[in-house]
Amino acid sequence: MAAKKDKKTAKKEATQQAQEPVVENNELLVEAQEVLEAEKNKFLRLFAEFENYKKRTAKERIELFKTASQEVMVALLPILDDFERALSELDKEDEKLTGIHLIHSKIFDTLKQQGLTKMEIEPNAVFDAELHEAITQLPASNDHPKGSIIDVVASGYKLGDLIIRYPKVVVAQ
Secondary structure (H helix, E strand, O other), X not given: OHHHHHHHHHHHHHHHHHHHHHHHHHHHHHHHHHHHHHHHHHHHHHHHHHHHHHHHHHXXXXXXXXXXXXXXXXXXXXXXXXHHHHHHHOOOOOHHHHHHHHHHHHHHHHHHHOOEEEEOOOXXXXXXXXXXXXXXXXXXXXXXXXXXXXXXXXXXXXXXXXXXXXXXXXXXO
């Protein structure tokens, strides 16, 4: 009978010894799955970060191309102003000035193709400090109520949506 007990005990011990590696293997498997899940999450975060980086740099590049000509445009604005002042003072009926009008139109059209737009200001428009630059104030009158624009001294221009020069205006006080 002792032999039977020894056999049963031996079987139990063998079964326990066989189950121990299985339990250890299960623990190792769970640990490996946790590590795999953590690495997978890390990869997904890095991938999402990289995608956001690509989108951001593409957007920045597009914005850079849009405004790359800004310095040149700003440098040409005084020349355009001089043209407009000269043309407003000259006799519009003089046929000799047709060439000068043509040159002015061509310069402005070329700048327009590059994204430059002139800011149009309606007579007696309400002054907005975010859109206009007040260079002086005059007393309000019946024709020009308080806070309205009396005169535009220098035109304002936009390059795309960016204001590159604010219109210089005289405001009724």
